[in-house]
Amino acid sequence: MSPPGKPNFLLFALLFLVIAGNSHAAEIIVTSSADDNGSGCTLREAIANADNDSDNGGNGCVAGSGVDNITFEQAGTIIVNEALVTNSSLSIDGDLDDDGIPDIKITSSDTSEICAALAMRK
Numbered sequence: 001m002s003p004p005g006k007p008n009f010l011l012f013a014l015l016f017l018v019i020a021g022n023s024h025a026a027e028i029i030v031t032s033s034a035d036d037n038g039s040g041c042t043l044r045e046a047i048a049n050a051d052n053d054s055d056n057g058g059n060g061c062v063a064g065s066g067v068d069n070i071t072f073e074q075a076g077t078i079i080v081n082e083a084l085v086t087n088s089s090l091s092i093d094g095d096l097d098d099d100g101i102p103d104i105k106i107t108s109s110d111t112s113e114i115c116a117a118l119a120m121r122k
Helices: 009-021 043-052
Strands: 027-030 068-072 076-080 084-086 090-092 104-108 118-120
Touching: 027 043, 043 068, 043 076, 043 084, 043 090
Parallel strands: 027 068, 068 090, 076 104, 084 118
Antiparallel strands: none
């Protein structure tokens, strides 16, 4: 037992591991360029899973957990029908080969919404 007034470092270390263990981020991989709830994991579904820290009914994406990282299985263009909105902290990495050049293009089927394709809220 620690002397009075001195922290018990073992207790703090255990508490840190419990907290850190519960904050693991999920790696959610987008496997479909579709914008609907079809087969595979779409960007819209990946964002929903990240927002809800769940698998949202088995939509093809892994469940979110903490500050998630969304990546893509292959390069290409994703055409969204309406704005993508997230209410949580997450990262979306569209540079598949880490060369500093985006491999994913996100555009809108409605040209008036191209700038609003991805809306992030705090």
